Every structure is written in C-alpha cells, then in structure tokens.
Amino acid sequence: MLESLITSKTRIKLLLKFFLNINNQGYLRSLEAEFNESTNGIRQELNRFEQAGLLLAESDGNKKLYRANTLHPLFKDLNSIIRKFIGVEEVIEQVIDRLGNVQRVYLEGMIARGLDSDIIDLMIIGDNIDRNYLSNLVEKAEPLIGRKIRYLVFEEADAEVYVQKHNKEMVLIFDHLV
Numbered sequence: 787m788l789e790s791l792i793t794s795k796t797r798i799k800l801l802l803k804f805f806l807n808i809n810n811q812g813y814l815r816s817l818e819a820e821f822n823e824s825t826n827g828i829r830q831e832l833n834r835f836e837q838a839g840l841l842l843a844e845s846d847g848n849k850k851l852y853r854a855n856t857l858h859p860l861f862k863d864l865n866s867i868i869r870k871f872i873g874v875e876e877v878i879e880q881v882i883d884r885l886g887n888v889q890r891v892y893l894e895g896m897i898a899r900g901l902d903s904d905i906i907d908l909m910i911i912g913d914n915i916d917r918n919y920l921s922n923l924v925e926k927a928e929p930l931i932g933r934k935i936r937y938l939v940f941e942e943a944d945a946e947v948y949v950q951k952h953n954k955e956m957v958l959i960f961d962h963l964v
Contacts, residue, residue: 796823796831803900804841804854805864806872806893807957810900811853813846820901840864869959872897873906873931885920888912889942891960892949898957908937909956911945 792798799821803810814832818825832852835841839858843850854861888910892898895907910920917939924935940948949956 794831796821796827797834799823799902800828800831800835801864801868802872802897802902804835804852805861806868806900807898808854808856809954811851813849813851815849817852872902873933884923885910885912885915887914888960889962890945890958892956893959894952894956895936898955903933905934905936906931908935909945909948910937910939911942911949912939913941915939 792801800817803812803817803820812820814825814829817828817832821828832841832843832850836843836852840855840860841852842855843852845851890911892909892911893907894909895905896903897906920937920939924937928935938948
C-alpha cells in the first residue's frame with residue numbers, strides 16, 4: 787500500500803529507518819551498505835528530507851549523521867503511517883488487547899532498526915499471560931498483516947534486565963499506563 791503512495795523505494799526505506807524508531811541514526815555510507823543502493827539516490831532523498839525539516843543532520847568530522855526530527859509537526863503522523871504499514875496497529879488490536887494483563891509491548895528486531903522485514907519481533911511484558919491463547923491469536927493475526935510474528939513473554943519482575951540491555955534496539959508500542 788505504501789509503495790503505491792510513495793514510489794521511491796529509497797524514500798520508503800528511509801521512512802522506515804528514521805520514523806519508526808527515534809533512536810535510529812545513520813551516515814550516508816552506512817545507509818548505502820544497509821540499503822544496498824547507490825549513494826547518489828540516498829543522498830538525494832536525505833537532502834529532500836533535511837530541506838523539509840523531517841531529518842536533522844549533525845556534522846561529525848567530514849560525515850553527516852542523520853536522525854528524525856521528532857519535533858516536526860508531521861513526525862507523529864509519519865510514525866503512525868509507518869506503524870500501520872508494517873502491521874503493528876493490527877497486531878495490537880488483534881493480539882495484545884485481548885490477552886489480559888499486558889503491561890508493555892516492545893517492537894524488536896529488523897523492523898525496530900528501521901528495516902523492512904517479513905517478521906515482526908515482539909516482547910510482551912505482563913503477568914499471567916496465557917501463552918496458548920497468545921499463540922492462537924498470533925496465528926489469526928499473521929494472515930491479516932501478511933507477516934510472521936515472533937514473540938517473547940516476560941513477567942514484569944523479569945523484564946527490566948532484558949529491557950535495559952536491549953533498550954536502544956527496541957520501540958515501545960504499547961504501555962497500559964498511556
């Protein structure tokens with residue numbers, strides 16, 4: 787769907803990279819290696835995003851480090867569109883809301899790093915989560931979003947060490963307090 791609205795594959799990759807996980811940053815050369823595309827095409831898109839104020843660039847010697855401008859008025863909208871594109875909203879609706887005592891859910895893996903993937907990796911934190919029911923719900927959600935869902939389940943007391951260790955690679959997508 788997003789491909790029909792935005793025809794540039796490079797632009798879609800940059801949106802995924804920077805607007806899903808606000809911790810993601812990148813240099814032109816690292817993006818070239820990550821996307822396996824020419825620097826010219828990536829540079830053009832980075833310049834467009836920077837001129838529009840969607841990306842911020844900091845000089846680091848002779849390199850520019852890019853990251854999303856979270857204060858841009860369209861940041862939240864772009865973040866929401868990207869979440870819908872990868873299927874996170876549907877996963878939350880189909881799986882998380884029906885599980886019971888879920889405290890938090892994090893997105894991990896390739897998608898959390900801003901790379902498109904056929905797999906959604908989730909970390910679910912809560913008490914007394916029915917794992918059999920969760921497995922059944924995941925089986926129902928996967929065909930709806932066209933992606934495989936992998937998940938880890940932690941009790942609240944056991945989750946903090948894992949979250950602290952992997953925090954930079956995770957995106958909080960559900961918090962029962964919010």
